[in-house]
Amino acid sequence: MPVATVQSLLQAPDARDPALDAADAELLLAHVLGRSRSWLYAHRDDQVEAVDAERFRALLARRAAGEPVAYLTGRRGFWSFDLRVTPDTLIPRPETELLVELALARIPPEATAPRLADLGTGSGAIALALAHERRRARVIAVDLSPGALEVARGNASELGLVNVEFRQGDWLAPLAGERFDLIASNPPYIAEGDPHLDDLRHEPAPALSSGRDGLDAIRTIVREAPAHLLPGGWLLLEHGWDQGEAVRDILDAAGFSEVRTDRDLEDRDRVSSGRWPG
Incomplete structure (x- = not known):
């Protein structure tokens, strides 16, 4: 399986689901990585650990099903x-x-x-x-x-x-x-x-x-x-x-x-x- 990067995760089809607002994927990935959204912009090519990529995808699925971002991030x-x-x-x-x-x-x-x-x-x-x-x-x-x-x-x-x-x-x-x-x-x-x-x-x-x-x-x-x-x-x-x-x-x-x-x-x-x- 190819190594995931910040950019590839944000460009993946599940991150661009029409059920998601434009900023949802960025907010969730920043939460998983413990970073800010501005950090994501400056580190698009950084690799993401497989366990974090899976956590991100799981959160995306829950968000697409209607669960609020605030409950997914807890903040x-x-x-x-x-x-x-x-x-x-x-x-x-x-x-x-x-x-x-x-x-x-x-x-x-x-x-x-x-x-x-x-x-x-x-x-x-x-x-x-x-x-x-x-x-x-x-x-x-x-x-x-x-x-x-x-x-x-x-x-x-x-x-x-x-x-x-x-x-x-x-x-x-x-x-x-x-x-x-x-x-x-x-x-x-x-x-x-x-x-x-x-x-x-x-x-x-x-x-x-x-x-x-x-x-x-x-x-x-x-x-x-x-x-x-x-x-x-x-x-x-x-x-x-x-x-x-x-x-x-x-x-x-x-x-x-x-x-x-x-x-x-x-x-x-x-x-x-x-x-x-x-």
Whole structure:
């Protein structure tokens, strides 16, 4: 069997499968070799060990079958981090960085010991970004999944963040008797039966779908949040591009003030927020 090189592996038919995005093969080969994609460009003629070539081909086959690159490599970039992810966690998306930006805008750097909460933390992406940018804050990250919390704790340890605490439970239940300056969440918001769920079949279903219209989790959070917000505290919720008006109505009906929806980089409704009066 001919010796494989970086270039021959990337030019092989399985690496050019129409089911793969252009960058998928490069990302997977870089992962197998423990190198960067830029290294691949500079070392096209380098030989690749047979065992690594086989690992690469096996990953390509799994990717062509629909398994996300993030699960195949076990990593995903978010904010300024490279986070570990597993099938126990939702894969962090770039649009969720808007939620982080909006939360940080409401918690100034000079704030003294603000209390923040992230509901449905998954890999810890939101909580860890807030804890990193607001070192004086105490951040509580909640998730129902023990597997997700294990991943999130590991990410916090890798990043050396000690101002974040992880608790297991359903939405605000683990926060009994506590109040916060800000509560943020990227809850499930896809309607049950939505055809897009098939494209996301490898990700944890409870983190994706919530009720017939996708808003059950958001209704629960909005209903329970006032008991856990300090006067003037903020609630921020990520949601689908077509749910801004509905989420604003839910916040208005619950008594929140300064209700608004912010749009993502593609000019789509993405994060709705409200402030608890006082």
